[in-house]
Amino acid sequence: MKDFSKGPAARQRRLVGIAFVAALHVVLIFGLMTGLSRKDIEVVRAPIETKVIEEITKPPPPPEVAPPPPPKLEAPPPPFIPPPEIQVAVPPPPAPTITATPTPPPPAPVPIAPVTPAPVASAPPAPPAPPSLLAICPGYKQILLDGGFPREARRAQLDAGEVTVSFTIATTGEVKNVAIVKSTxxxxxxxxxxxxxxxxxxxxxxxxxxxxxxxTYNSQ
Incomplete structure (x- = not known):
């Protein structure tokens, strides 16, 4: 059997392949020497722009505003009805009267009949009634008129008042033990x-x- 791999055609193809590989190596070496590979590397090393994409956050919703409370409806005031005028007849002030009330005499003792009959003692006679104050103290009315209305009562914004005074008249005519019995x-x-x-x-x-x-005091 004939081996065609050792023929001239096979040798020719082998030489062509070796020459192609050698030319390829020559081109690569030339490229490395002339810097073509550097440009390729620089193209590869071109800056890469990076952008940070932030997440878009929605703004918070506005706070809820509570609606104002409804106004309170107050009931209207009742209509003013003026009271009827009542005319009261004011009696004239009584004239000051001064009376002296003497101390009443003590009651007569009640006789008690003893077991044996005995004469009953007669009650002592009642003391004579004292004379009137005008006879005992002449001119007392003028003193009361000259005294007029009390200043303290005017400062207290009083228009009238009543007072009852108690006193003792000594045997010398001196007035003593003056006291207020009642007063308005x-x-x-x-x-x-x-x-x-x-x-x-x-x-x-x-x-x-x-x-x-x-x-009796009256400012009028």
Whole structure:
């Protein structure tokens, strides 16, 4: 059998392949020497732009505003109805009266009948009634008129008042133990005591105790 691999055609193909490989090596060496490979490397090493893509965040929703409360509806005030006018007739102020009330005599003892009959003692006679205050203390009315309306009552914005004064008339005519029995306001008390203490009285056989003097004050 004939071997064609050792013929001239095979040798020719082998030589062509060797020459092609040699030419390829020559081209590669030439390229390395002339820097063609560097340009390729620089192209490969071109800067790569990197961009950071941030996530787009939505803005937070606005806070919810609570609606204002509805206004309170108040009931309208009731209509004003003026009260009817009532005319009251004011009686005129009573005139000041001064009376002296003497101390009543003690009651007569009740006789008790003993076992054996005995004469019953008669009750002591009642003391005579004291004379009127005008007879005992002449001029007392003028003292009351000159005293006028108390200043303390005016400062207290009082227009009227009543006071009852109790005092004792000594045997020398001196007025003592002046006290307030009752009063509508204390603003009248000191003025009343000062006026009664100025009385000039006439002494009697015995002291006149428990004399009551009602006083009525009116600023008008």
């Amino acid at each position: 306001h204390r603003a009248f008390n000191r003025h009343s005591i000062e006026m009664v203490s100025q009385f000039k009285c006439i002494g009697q056989a015995q002291e006149v105790t428990g004399v009551l003097l009602p006083l």
